[in-house]
Amino acid sequence: MAIHRPCGTFDYSYYQSKAILRTRLQWGLLLAFIAFLYSFYFWANEYILSLLIVICSFVIGMLGLQIITGYAGQISIGHAAFLGVGMYTVGCAEAHLGLNYWWTVPLAGLVAAVVGGVFGSTAAKLKELYLAFATLAAHFIIVYVISNWRSMTRGTDGIWITRPTPILGLDFGTEAGYYLWALTACVLMTYFATNLSRSKLGRAFVAVRDNDIAANVMGINIVYTKMVAFAIGSFFAGIAGAVLSGYYAYVNIEWFTLDDSIWFLGFLVVGGFGSIFGAISGAVLWKLLDELVASRLSEMLSGVLGTEAFYVSAAFSLILYALIIIVFLVFEPRGIAHRWQIIKASYRLWPFSY
Amino acid sequence: MVREAGDIRKVLKKREQRYSYGLTLLRDEMERKGWKPPADEEVGKKVVLRAEDIHLAFGGLKALRGVSIDVREGEILSIIGPNGAGKTCLLNVMSGFYRAQKGEVYFNGRRITKWPAYKIAEAGLCRTFQNLGLYTGLSVIDNVLAGRHPHIRYNSVLSGALYFPWASREEVRQRAIAEDIIDFLEMHAVRDHIVGTLPYGVRKRTELARALALEPRVLALDEPLAGMNLDEKEDIARFVLDIHEFLKIPIIIIEHDMGLVMDISDRVIVLDFGEKIAEGSPREIAQNPRVISAYLGEEGR
Amino acid sequence: MEGVLKCLILGICSGGVYALIALGYVIIYKATRVFPFSQAAVLLIGAYVMYQCLIVAHLPIAVSVFISLAAGAVAGLIIERLCMRPLIGQPILAPIVVTLGLMLLIRGVCLAIWGGDVYGYGEHFLPGGSWQVGFLNIPQIQIYALVIAMAVVGLLLLFFNKTNTGLAMRVTHEDHLMAQNLGINVRRVFQYTWVLACLVGVIAGMLLGNIQGVGLDLDANGLIAIAAALFGGLESIGGAIIAGLTVGILQLFTIGYVARFLPGETTMMVPFVFLLLILLFKPYGLFGLVRIERL
Numbered sequence: 033m034a035i036h037r038p039c040g041t042f043d044y045s046y047y048q049s050k051a052i053l054r055t056r057l058q059w060g061l062l063l064a065f066i067a068f069l070y071s072f073y074f075w076a077n078e079y080i081l082s083l084l085i086v087i088c089s090f091v092i093g094m095l096g097l098q099i100i101t102g103y104a105g106q107i108s109i110g111h112a113a114f115l116g117v118g119m120y121t122v123g124c125a126e127a128h129l130g131l132n133y134w135w136t137v138p139l140a141g142l143v144a145a146v147v148g149g150v151f152g153s154t155a156a157k158l159k160e161l162y163l164a165f166a167t168l169a170a171h172f173i174i175v176y177v178i179s180n181w182r183s184m185t186r187g188t189d190g191i192w193i194t195r196p197t198p199i200l201g202l203d204f205g206t207e208a209g210y211y212l213w214a215l216t217a218c219v220l221m222t223y224f225a226t227n228l229s230r231s232k233l234g235r236a237f238v239a240v241r242d243n244d245i246a247a248n249v250m251g252i253n254i255v256y257t258k259m260v261a262f263a264i265g266s267f268f269a270g271i272a273g274a275v276l277s278g279y280y281a282y283v284n285i286e287w288f289t290l291d292d293s294i295w296f297l298g299f300l301v302v303g304g305f306g307s308i309f310g311a312i313s314g315a316v317l318w319k320l321l322d323e324l325v326a327s328r329l330s331e332m333l334s335g336v337l338g339t340e341a342f343y344v345s346a347a348f349s350l351i352l353y354a355l356i357i358i359v360f361l362v363f364e365p366r367g368i369a370h371r372w373q374i375i376k377a378s379y380r381l382w383p384f385s386y
Numbered sequence: 387m388v389r390e391a392g393d394i395r396k397v398l399k400k401r402e403q404r405y406s407y408g409l410t411l412l413r414d415e416m417e418r419k420g421w422k423p424p425a426d427e428e429v430g431k432k433v434v435l436r437a438e439d440i441h442l443a444f445g446g447l448k449a450l451r452g453v454s455i456d457v458r459e460g461e462i463l464s465i466i467g468p469n470g471a472g473k474t475c476l477l478n479v480m481s482g483f484y485r486a487q488k489g490e491v492y493f494n495g496r497r498i499t500k501w502p503a504y505k506i507a508e509a510g511l512c513r514t515f516q517n518l519g520l521y522t523g524l525s526v527i528d529n530v531l532a533g534r535h536p537h538i539r540y541n542s543v544l545s546g547a548l549y550f551p552w553a554s555r556e557e558v559r560q561r562a563i564a565e566d567i568i569d570f571l572e573m574h575a576v577r578d579h580i581v582g583t584l585p586y587g588v589r590k591r592t593e594l595a596r597a598l599a600l601e602p603r604v605l606a607l608d609e610p611l612a613g614m615n616l617d618e619k620e621d622i623a624r625f626v627l628d629i630h631e632f633l634k635i636p637i638i639i640i641e642h643d644m645g646l647v648m649d650i651s652d653r654v655i656v657l658d659f660g661e662k663i664a665e666g667s668p669r670e671i672a673q674n675p676r677v678i679s680a681y682l683g684e685e686g687r
Numbered sequence: 688m689e690g691v692l693k694c695l696i697l698g699i700c701s702g703g704v705y706a707l708i709a710l711g712y713v714i715i716y717k718a719t720r721v722f723p724f725s726q727a728a729v730l731l732i733g734a735y736v737m738y739q740c741l742i743v744a745h746l747p748i749a750v751s752v753f754i755s756l757a758a759g760a761v762a763g764l765i766i767e768r769l770c771m772r773p774l775i776g777q778p779i780l781a782p783i784v785v786t787l788g789l790m791l792l793i794r795g796v797c798l799a800i801w802g803g804d805v806y807g808y809g810e811h812f813l814p815g816g817s818w819q820v821g822f823l824n825i826p827q828i829q830i831y832a833l834v835i836a837m838a839v840v841g842l843l844l845l846f847f848n849k850t851n852t853g854l855a856m857r858v859t860h861e862d863h864l865m866a867q868n869l870g871i872n873v874r875r876v877f878q879y880t881w882v883l884a885c886l887v888g889v890i891a892g893m894l895l896g897n898i899q900g901v902g903l904d905l906d907a908n909g910l911i912a913i914a915a916a917l918f919g920g921l922e923s924i925g926g927a928i929i930a931g932l933t934v935g936i937l938q939l940f941t942i943g944y945v946a947r948f949l950p951g952e953t954t955m956m957v958p959f960v961f962l963l964l965i966l967l968f969k970p971y972g973l974f975g976l977v978r979i980e981r982l
Contacts (some may be wrong), residue, residue, distance in 0.1 A: 246519025350795025
């Protein structure tokens with residue numbers, strides 16, 4: 033299965049063969065799409081914008097999990113907790129150190145990266161399944177620490193923070209303004225992730241995923257690589273948490289339960305395992321479903337069933353997502369991204385167009 | 387197409403001609419790092435890799451009992467022996483994958499017994515696997531580039547994410563070296579194919595390419611001819627000889643095929659039940675009574 | 688002293704149930720190399736169905752037990768048939784995510800049908816009250832739970848060691864392909880495995896529903912039992928039993944002594960910290976099989 037380039041494009045140099053976007057058409061489409069996304073600032077209403085902001089931050093988080101699990105092959109059942117670490121770094125830094133929001137964002141990423149690296153260093157001793165349990169343990173430990181370190185985190189009360197201060201006259205207090213920041217962060221992080229995937233580290237990740245014993249003997253330091261995978265993935269999660277916390281202006285660990293970690297993993301697999309597009313599509317699907325179920329379907333069901341609707345809607349999201357994940361895994365285990373590749377390939381090859 | 391007339395050896399020795407079948411880029415890279423091909427008097431005499439008195443046991447099963455071997459400059463050394471003799475175990479101990487209970491390994495004068503496996507590979511002891519440890523999700527060229535990993539010089543996290551120009555240039559340079567290896571092994575047609583989809587023979591060559599990409603100072607091949615038909619065997623033998631000719635590094639071959647062993651080795655070591663029972667030139671080995679009894683059984687049975 | 692003894696005994700009692708749940712995990716992992724997170728939710732099935740039969744429908748105990756077991760068996764069959772069989776041969780992530788999804792699916796279904804309240808069995812199933820043994824006050828329910836759990840464990844051990852099917856399951860664990868060559872119907876074995884494990888889970892759920900009340904939080908016990916299954920070693924039945932008892936004792940000691948030093952809700956976290964510590968010293972669990980990697 034060779035790489036399908038659009039017909040007629042051949043690579044004349046190594047630079048070209050490495051490129052993500054090869055033809056001018058691809059560049060044009062991408063820039064047009066990004067411009068379209070940015071244009072939402074002007075014409076979309078608050079509801080759509082808030083949805084998009086949430087999508088942006090979860091895309092960043094999902095990219096992080098893609099790096100840990102999709103590229104490096106380390107199953108992480110605790111990813112939501114790292115978003116929580118990012119959020120709480122923002123909250124604590126603002127509450128205790130009085131830092132401006134813009135300074136806390138990279139700090140959130142770094143702190144989450146350190147915590148992720150610490151748990152990832154257990155990869156030195158633990159293999160696959162046992163490492164997955166270490167991440168499960170990580171989730172519980174992090175949630176416990178955050179919930180109970182009252183002096184730092186105010187426990188389960190949560191921390192109120194302010195919306196980010198204006199830069200260059202752009203007001204981030206409104207939905208539209210904040211959307212610009214969220215979208216920029218998302219585009220940047222996607223760019224980083226794509227670069228990483230085709231760099232030396234990206235190859236090392238896939239090598240560790242495919243055959244880590246052989247990789248060790250072939251010159252790749254697998255302990256370091258696994259740790260770095262966790263650190264980078266958690267960095268992304270931290271940034272995602274920071275973006276989310278700035279929007280809600282409130283930080284609370286109860287948003288990130290074990291269920292959320294499981295949805296992260298589940299929708300990553302639904303979106304597609306091992307590709308940037310897969311991570312993005314998984315996150316978008318998840319949050320769109322969230323919005324749909326939370327607002328529309330609950331209303332419908334409560335109209336139908338009366339007072340018992342409270343349980344039913346909570347249960348409904350559980351059942352629906354779980355069913356989607358299971359059905360996808362049974363019928364299309366390589367996810368949406370793979371389907372998309374097939375569609376693209378069939379478009380390019382039918383009927384043997386040249 | 388370059389046309390040259392004259393003695394073939396003299397033509398090949400002309401380094402300014404970029405014949406892509408000569409591993410020139412790889413060799414330039416190695417010389418840039420300070421490696422020099424061995425002087426003529428060192429060939430066959432100076433010891434590059436030495437394993438002393440290796441004892442390896444798995445629980446009660448003794449895989450190696452006091453094996454000592456040495457590998458000398460510029461030679462092709464074959465290690466042979468019946469199945470279960472401990473040949474792969476010996477190689478695993480030397481490359482750092484197993485830890486021997488007793489014994490030391492020295493590489494270019496340094497004691498590498500306790501070194502982690504990836505450091506040993508970086509230092510130049512590179513090997514292939516009997517059962518092909520390839521990265522099945524990557525393409526052939528990516529596998530070779532993954533082999534280049536310890537020699538690629540840029541800080542991976544920052545430069546990788548931000549794609550600084552120097553990272554980009556370094557990637558292109560490494561790509562050229564990897565392509566050099568692929569040209570040498572005549573795998574142009576499959577370079578972009580995912581390894582998981584390729585047949586066994588091509589995979590074995592990818593394995594060899596990856597070992598070459600690590601800039602070996604000593605190359606160890608674990609059963610390179612296993613599962614090959616006659617044509618492919620001759621191909622691999624030719625590649626091994628070419629590598630020996632172009633890079634002038636010592637090559638260790640673990641093999642069962644006596645034809646190859648007798649034809650191309652400079653020295654042969656025979657293991658049986660975890661012990662070294664004979665050592666010497668191929669002719670001496672073929673006439674050694676202990677070797678004959680180990681392989682063929684004793685007289686009168 | 689009396690406190691320590693009480694913790695010990697109560698710990699063994701609750702550890703017995705944890706051992707049972709851990710056995711469910713180990714059974715499936717041994718045979719199919721899939722770690723079934725969904726077992727945590729099978730507890731819920733047992734508890735809720737039992738509640739439905741016993742309290743809501745006022746059926747006699749024997750019938751209720753039978754219906755609950757049947758529900759568990761059906762659940763096991765459905766899970767194996769629809770979710771696990773299509774995934775044979777996929778990389779390890781796929782079955783893990785599916786079982787995680789199943790855990791949440793079952794939880795969602797229970798939530799939808801029975802709502803979020805906590806119910807009880809009252810006196811209908813296991814007797815309440817406590818016995819006075821010397822200076823100790825031991826609730827009867829715990830002892831009954833321990834006895835029943837250990838009886839089931841004993842039955843399982845007998846099953847594995849003495850019957851043909853048990854032998855088939857042990858062989859399948861070693862090597863699926865070889866088992867097929869020996870004439871063992873591997874698919875049938877997988878079915879039995881899942882059904883058996885779900886039965887075990889349902890029984891544990893019934894017991895736990897009685898002790899802790901029938902609510903959605905029961906699967907926290909399942910998660911704690913994961914810690915037990917792991918640090919006993921995933922391939923070892925004996926290890927799971929010992930680990931379950933240990934975790935039970937650990938929980939009780941934590942509640943009794945350690946909890947006053949640590950703020951907040953420690954019951955979920957402590958077994959996992961303990962698990963991490965053990966794994967750092969023995970990466971395959973206490974009795975797990977150490978894999979020698981071959982190149």
